[in-house]
Amino acid sequence: MLKIHQLQKSYPIGDSSLHVLKGIDLNVEEGEMVAIMGSSGSGKSTLLNIIGMLDEADSGEYILDGLPIKDLTEKKAAVYRNKFLGFIFQSFNLINYKNAIENVALPLYYQGLKRKERQELAMFHLEKVGLANWAKHLPKELSGGQKQRVAIARALAANPKLLLADEPTGALDTKTSYEIMAFIQQLNDEGKTILMVTHEEDIANMCKRIVRLRDGVIMEDKKVNQVRAEQYV
């Protein structure tokens, strides 16, 4: 599904440059649920951004579902992001003047779907995250957990191959975090490939595999026994 070979990335800081990723090798199979861990500055967010085509690597290979991702124009990157990837952010990143269903329908708008199809699909995904009754509410009228569920519905709307989550529970309390994790696990059970950045051990243990980064290299890459989140809910 995802193949990364010798990925390097550095950022210029003043006259010198900061070497953030120093040759990452990573393979993710379809249906996996991977947690990328590391302290701040370890390069985990940069790695996720490159996988999400929000940033570009300096050197190395990145192949997504057999498609080499290199030297993309902005237009092409936009199309790929729309087709292949679903994003879940720590701060939800909902558009504040659009209600829940409009937020979920946005990726479908950029896919060029007709209004009616968009509405139906968006409603279907909102039902799936259990927020059908909140479809007409603005983000400010929703709780943190509800916002994140809207964001997950939005990430799912375009039916992406890969879900990328950047600290999806970072802004939530423990109970809500486990609810969200239970939901993400359920998505994984249904076959979705999920890649998640986190620095919380308990959250990482709810994935099936943990990749630990330090100073731009992979320190450890191991399969774990998944802790089911339902038991805490």
Next chain:
Amino acid sequence: MFDLDLWREIFQSINMNRTRSLLSGFTVAFAILLFTILFGIANGLQNTFKEAFVDDASNSIVVNSGRTTKANKGLQAGRKIQFKNEDFNYIKEEFKDKVEFITARVFKNVKASYKGEQNNYDLRAVHPDHQFLEKTKVYEGRYINQNDLNNRTKVIVIGKLIEEDLFLKTNALGKYINLNGIQYKVVGIFTDDGGDYEERQIYMPITTAQHLYGNNDYIDQVRLTYNPEMNYDQALSFSTLLTKKMKDRFDVARSDQRAIRVRNMAGDSKKINQMTFGLSVIILVIGFGTLIAGIVGVSNIMIFIVKERTKEIGIRKALGASPRSIVSIILIESILITAIAGYVGLLLGMGVLELVGPSLKTYFIKDPGVSNSLVIGATVTLITAGAIAGYLPAKKASRIKPIVALRND
């Protein structure tokens, strides 16, 4: 090309951010409001100028006489020059092909009365051509004609305001007015663009006035228009020649400036044309200045809007928005706000002009207003202005990197 969803997106964005949209629209509305008022006032000034000079035909030449200031050919200085009918006929014959219309004038002040009403008026005794020289518009009855001159008939043509003064809203045509004890029949009533003063004039056949008020053939002034096919230089050399011939005829020194005075409107109308042109240029400069200030204002606010919406644009890009769709959103929003706000400003400006226009007459501003062509021009300019104002911010927005926009802060 027409993308309903795009418009829905834009209207939602404008609607959801009303304060922001109102604020950015306000700059443009205000700029256009100022522009419209300035333009209207300038137009009003122009109207006043034009009116002050359109009273008479622009190719007029006026010949006046006075006293000599220099001794010449054995004649003393201080001699009074008096034109007579023969002088009028001389000019008419001598310059036959250069003269379009010609008339003599005799001035009198008369006390006019009709039934109980009475008042003092200026009277001009003239030839029939006078109507064309003065641009008198007879709207009832007729003007003085050659028959009146031949028979010295006691008829007069009166201005609209005299009819209002003396006849108190009843029709004056065919009635008899008493002027200094003699009864005259009103055969025509006229209006004149020259204003109230011109509309309180009485016209009478020149022969009647000469016969009844002095029993002589004296003339106070000769007025003529030169052949309109002559250009400016030809017109000037014609009036120079006319001056020379008249001076010779009355044995006046060539250098005497007072005895025979010839005034050629060609010189004046050239000056007026230059002045109106200058005024138009000033209006345009001021107008464009305000408009540019407005554009800069909108552009500034659009840049601010883009900054404010950085995160939203980042989200949209992460979800698959192409750079082009981002540009269209910002650009069309900018055009829409500019166009609507501009129109509000234009309408407000026109309303203000309509409201205060009449009271500005005292300040030499007549009928301030904007023309239809200006409204069309403004529409095109506003759309262009909106596009210019929105272009840079839109470009900026399309370059926003989602990774920067989405960074948790």
